[in-house]
Amino acid sequence: MEKKINLKLVRDHYEKEPAEPKEVVYDTKGLNLWYGETHALKNIHMDIREKEVTAIIGPSGCGKSTYLKTLNRMVELVPTVKTSGEITYKGKNILDRSFRVEDLRTKVGMVFQKPNPFPKSIYENIAYGPKIHGIKNKKVLNEIVEKSLRGAFIWDEVKDRLQDNAYGLSGGQQQRLCIARCLAIEPNVILMDEPTSALDPKSTLRIEELIQELKKDYAIVIVTHNMQQAARISDKTAFFLHGEIVEYDKTNRIFNHPRDERTGDYISGRFG
Numbered sequence: 001m002e003k004k005i006n007l008k009l010v011r012d013h014y015e016k017e018p019a020e021p022k023e024v025v026y027d028t029k030g031l032n033l034w035y036g037e038t039h040a041l042k043n044i045h046m047d048i049r050e051k052e053v054t055a056i057i058g059p060s061g062c063g064k065s066t067y068l069k070t071l072n073r074m075v076e077l078v079p080t081v082k083t084s085g086e087i088t089y090k091g092k093n094i095l096d097r098s099f100r101v102e103d104l105r106t107k108v109g110m111v112f113q114k115p116n117p118f119p120k121s122i123y124e125n126i127a128y129g130p131k132i133h134g135i136k137n138k139k140v141l142n143e144i145v146e147k148s149l150r151g152a153f154i155w156d157e158v159k160d161r162l163q164d165n166a167y168g169l170s171g172g173q174q175q176r177l178c179i180a181r182c183l184a185i186e187p188n189v190i191l192m193d194e195p196t197s198a199l200d201p202k203s204t205l206r207i208e209e210l211i212q213e214l215k216k217d218y219a220i221v222i223v224t225h226n227m228q229q230a231a232r233i234s235d236k237t238a239f240f241l242h243g244e245i246v247e248y249d250k251t252n253r254i255f256n257h258p259r260d261e262r263t264g265d266y267i268s269g270r271f272g
């Protein structure tokens, strides 16, 4: 017997899927990157949107960190690096030599695997960036420090010890301090390279909660080896393998209905 399709149900289903209204912050088109002879990124196409968490997953050496460091041009610190293709940030090609890297660094903050506070007071860690950008007024600096520490969920823990050295904080606190340091420059994007891999489960959970808050205001790109973390906190996931993107889609889709067998094998732990 012929099975009738209920068109109303089909329409309702698609209408529930919101169109993508969010602005594209980064658009990567045909990006290739070489470290000398090593072809580390191959024909990458990927857009990154505001107010979303984009996770990058894949086995060791597949190019995740390289891609992240290309987004703020940190990768150029390696002298043998060559690129082709383009990455536009708000419509401008950041790989173009005429694009001033300083302009990018004020809009794009980065958090690393190991917390890396400066060997200075908690207060100075936050005030440092704004001071470099010319803010001298003590009252304004105080406000920025408080707002940034509050934004990174760490104000209550440090408000009575702002002049203490940041090295006296726990690892999880140091990582939230580093996130607060990013917020102080009022970025649009926060890049995170395995930000919880050096933290205990409780501190990890706090950072994950913080990421969920931050995405209301920022585009967040996170490299993670932790599949549960990617599934819990990201809106979109890109699966990298041998320098290529195998699949890039909504996180739900990647984890529940991957289109490529290799994606399914990786997320279910069959390799990597």
Ligand SMILES: Nc1ncnc2c1ncn2[C@@H]1O[C@H](COP(=O)(O)OP(=O)(O)OP(=O)(O)O)[C@@H](O)[C@H]1O
Pocket (backbone or CB within 6 Å): 035, 038, 040, 058, 059, 060, 061, 062, 063, 064, 065, 066, 067, 078
């Ligand atoms: N500074 C460098 N000089 C030469 N080759 C490099 C350099 N950094 C990375 N590579 C190479 O580029 C490829 C991608 O490395 P990348 O660090 O981006 O991978 P990854 O997916 O982030 O790995 P992991 O999960 O282990 O951090 C690897 O083959 C790596 O050996």
